Amino acid sequence: MMIPSPRARHGIFILLRRLRQPMQALILVYAVAVLGFTLIPGVDPQGEPWKMSFLHAFYFVSFLGTTIGLGEIPFPFSDAQRLWATASIYGTVVAWLYAIGSLFNVLQDPLFRRIQHENKAERAVRRLKQPFYLLCGYDDAGNRVARELTDDGTRLVVVDADQLRVDAVDVDDLSITVPALCGDASDPATMLLAGLTNGHCAGVLALTGDDTINTKIALTANLLNPDVPILCAAHDHAFHGRMAAAGADYIINPNDQFAERVGISMRTPSLHVIYESLTTQSGTAMDKAPELPRGRWVLCGSDLFTRTLNRQLKRLEIETIVIDPRLPEGKEDEGHVRGDPHDPDVLREAGLEDAAALVAGADTDIDNLSITLAARAINKSLFIIARQTQRRNTPLFRVCGADLVTLSGYVIAAEVLRVIRAPQLATFLRRARGEDEVWASALLKRMHDVIGKEVVESWSIEISPAEAETACEGLTRGEVVTLRHLMTRESGRSRLVHAVPLLFQRGTERELLPDVDQPLKLGDRILFCGDAQARATMRLNLSDYRLPLLYGRTEPRRAPPEPAVETPPK
Amino acid sequence: MSTERVLFAFVIVLALTLNVGFVVGDFSDIAHHNVYELFAALVVSLIATVMKFGDRTPLGSTMLATSLVADLQLIAAAATWGFYSSATVVLATHQSATVVSLAVGAVVANVVSVVLLIIEMANLRR
Numbered sequence: 026m027m028i029p030s031p032r033a034r035h036g037i038f039i040l041l042r043r044l045r046q047p048m049q050a051l052i053l054v055y056a057v058a059v060l061g062f063t064l065i066p067g068v069d070p071q072g073e074p075w076k077m078s079f080l081h082a083f084y085f086v087s088f089l090g091t092t093i094g095l096g097e098i099p100f101p102f103s104d105a106q107r108l109w110a111t112a113s114i115y116g117t118v119v120a121w122l123y124a125i126g127s128l129f130n131v132l133q134d135p136l137f138r139r140i141q142h143e144n145k146a147e148r149a150v151r152r153l154k155q156p157f158y159l160l161c162g163y164d165d166a167g168n169r170v171a172r173e174l175t176d177d178g179t180r181l182v183v184v185d186a187d188q189l190r191v192d193a194v195d196v197d198d199l200s201i202t203v204p205a206l207c208g209d210a211s212d213p214a215t216m217l218l219a220g221l222t223n224g225h226c227a228g229v230l231a232l233t234g235d236d237t238i239n240t241k242i243a244l245t246a247n248l249l250n251p252d253v254p255i256l257c258a259a260h261d262h263a264f265h266g267r268m269a270a271a272g273a274d275y276i277i278n279p280n281d282q283f284a285e286r287v288g289i290s291m292r293t294p295s296l297h298v299i300y301e302s303l304t305t306q307s308g309t310a311m312d313k314a315p316e317l318p319r320g321r322w323v324l325c326g327s328d329l330f331t332r333t334l335n336r337q338l339k340r341l342e343i344e345t346i347v348i349d350p351r352l353p354e355g356k357e358d359e360g361h362v363r364g365d366p367h368d369p370d371v372l373r374e375a376g377l378e379d380a381a382a383l384v385a386g387a388d389t390d391i392d393n394l395s396i397t398l399a400a401r402a403i404n405k406s407l408f409i410i411a412r413q414t415q416r417r418n419t420p421l422f423r424v425c426g427a428d429l430v431t432l433s434g435y436v437i438a439a440e441v442l443r444v445i446r447a448p449q450l451a452t453f454l455r456r457a458r459g460e461d462e463v464w465a466s467a468l469l470k471r472m473h474d475v476i477g478k479e480v481v482e483s484w485s486i487e488i489s490p491a492e493a494e495t496a497c498e499g500l501t502r503g504e505v506v507t508l509r510h511l512m513t514r515e516s517g518r519s520r521l522v523h524a525v526p527l528l529f530q531r532g533t534e535r536e537l538l539p540d541v542d543q544p545l546k547l548g549d550r551i552l553f554c555g556d557a558q559a560r561a562t563m564r565l566n567l568s569d570y571r572l573p574l575l576y577g578r579t580e581p582r583r584a585p586p587e588p589a590v591e592t593p594p595k
Numbered sequence: 596m597s598t599e600r601v602l603f604a605f606v607i608v609l610a611l612t613l614n615v616g617f618v619v620g621d622f623s624d625i626a627h628h629n630v631y632e633l634f635a636a637l638v639v640s641l642i643a644t645v646m647k648f649g650d651r652t653p654l655g656s657t658m659l660a661t662s663l664v665a666d667l668q669l670i671a672a673a674a675t676w677g678f679y680s681s682a683t684v685v686l687a688t689h690q691s692a693t694v695v696s697l698a699v700g701a702v703v704a705n706v707v708s709v710v711l712l713i714i715e716m717a718n719l720r721r
Binding site (some may be wrong): 038041043048049052079080 | 630631634638641642645646648649650651673676677680681
């Protein structure tokens with residue numbers, strides 16, 4: 026039996042308590058009217074005196090009160106009865122309207138509706154029998170994450186303080202029904218209601234636009250459910266430390282991410298290609314890196330986006346000029362101009378005519394669009410990066426003439442999805458950033474040679490009995506299992522599948538590009554990239570057949586259907 | 596002493612007394628039982644039920660439950676009486692016994708209700 030939560034009972038009792046008076050009034054008025062009809066004498070068609078029975082009286086009053094009025098039954102009324110009926114009409118109809126009015130009033134009551142909404146969300150969360158992510162904040166980032174995750178078949182619960190956004194969850198046509206709760210995510214009660222301590226909660230995504238609220242969410246989640254992974258979006262660096270202290274496992278800063286991407290594509294273009302091919306659904310190792318100009322950059326804007334990017338560009342030894350409308354008086358220097366970036370004179374003063382790139386990084390979309398247009402009028406060959414803050418303005422940005430548009434919500438969403446889908450990939454990419462172009466181009470060349478034009482996929486393997494049955498069997502027999510064993514096609518003795526091991530993790534130890542002869546131990550995790558076929562082959566190697574080189578002469582446990590090796594992954 | 600408490604106790608005890616008043620007499624003889632008394636017992640019982648609405652204490656919930664039982668029994672008694680009397684003018688022995696025994700069930704529920712009321716009052720004292 027399901028025991029209703031305290032709140033569920035609450036709703037019904039509020040309804041009942043508010044209806045106490047109207048119902049008492051209704052019962053009393055009915056009782057008096059019915060009693061009156063049974064006492065007042067009438068005359069039947071034969072002229073005999075007659076009194077209504079309780080059954081008839083109740084029947085008559087019932088249709089009288091509800092204004093249905095079927096007529097005088099069972100015989101035409103006497104004058105005395107009609108007098109009483111007239112009085113009853115007014116009494117019962119008023120009592121009815123009062124009762125019905127009160128009922129609708131309670132149903133419309135904001136408090137009652139709120140309780141109902143919470144109960145509904147709570148029930149929906151309780152019915153989830155699969156792992157789900159608790160997504161706090163449903164703006165551009167949250168929306169994108171929800172769309173992609175539900176497309177993958179992953180369950181979600183959405184919490185947002187704004188009723189409009191909660192309604193959007195229903196309107197947005199996500200591929201799975203997503204329970205949505207309207208409430209303040211920084212309130213622990215809301216988080217509990219949304220299933221924070223539910224055994225199926227697989228992670229908390231704090232993607233509200235407010236760093237303070239995100240920190241509070243991380244803190245709440247960490248204290249109430251210490252095992253659950255927490256992803257936090259942060260815009261201000263000052264909050265990184267607080268979020269980490271509050272227990273956030275991943276902190277995602279869209280400004281940092283973007284600046285980092287710009288930095289990577291300038292410093293190590295090959296890594297940028299690797300990055301893109303690994304993280305987008307259709308990327309290949311043959312793609313070209315975008316060519317960002319290395320000349321002078323003009324940055325417009327006054328907040329963290331511009332400052333972070335400026336710092337990154339300085340590190341790459343690129344000349345920058347910041348046009349900051351909110352620069353304090355007297356702070357102007359070679360790299361900083363105070364003025365309105367919409368003004369062509371200010372743009373010219375900042376040397377836009379011979380600049381190589383312009384970043385429209387103000388915090389409103391209208392400003393960025395008009396800066397883009399103004400700058401394009403001055404310098405036709407300029408490389409323009411426009412910052413978009415709201416998704417609904419996408420049609421405008423698409424035609425405004427910017428060479429690159431960045432939407433911080435999407436930057437956050439992409440990172441969140443990367444962490445969720447392939448946690449090892451994030452580790453690999455973070456590690457790879459530390460390497461130089463020589464390393465990156467060598468890896469890219471290896472990917473070219475091994476994978477070719479195929480779409481690059483990435484996948485993780487854990488040497489655990491659940492995921493790698495055959496390898497574990499081999500290990501328990503004391504045999505040496507290496508990556509080469511996992512990567513060899515059963516038929517072709519020494520030919521390796523088209524895959525490159527990217528990252529090897531043993532405990533806290535991490536190694537980039539491990540050797541294929543690396544011996545494996547239980548609990549090791551390896552990240553691979555390669556084509557779809559390689560992935561399928563490796564999956565078969567790990568589960569269905571004995572490892573090829575390990576038991577070269579023994580028969581496969583099951584006769585392998587010949588084309589099975591070639592089947593693409595599910 | 597508050598008017599609300601007095602009224603509450605009044606209605607609950609009245610529901611019991613009216614109910615007992617109706618039941619007392621020969622089971623098989625409907626002449627011993629007044630239809631107006633049954634009507635009054637039913638109305639008072641309904642009002643007592645509504646008065647107990649919205650009390651979230653465990654005792655309050657139990658009282659509401661007993662009241663609902665009393666309502667159910669009395670409505671059943673009234674409905675049976677109405678149904679039987681539509682066919683015959685005077686109820687047969689078996690028929691009147693059915694009506695009255697249904698009302699007796701309501702008496703039990705009302706007694707429990709009054710006992711709970713007394714328990715609640717005793718608790719309030721402390």
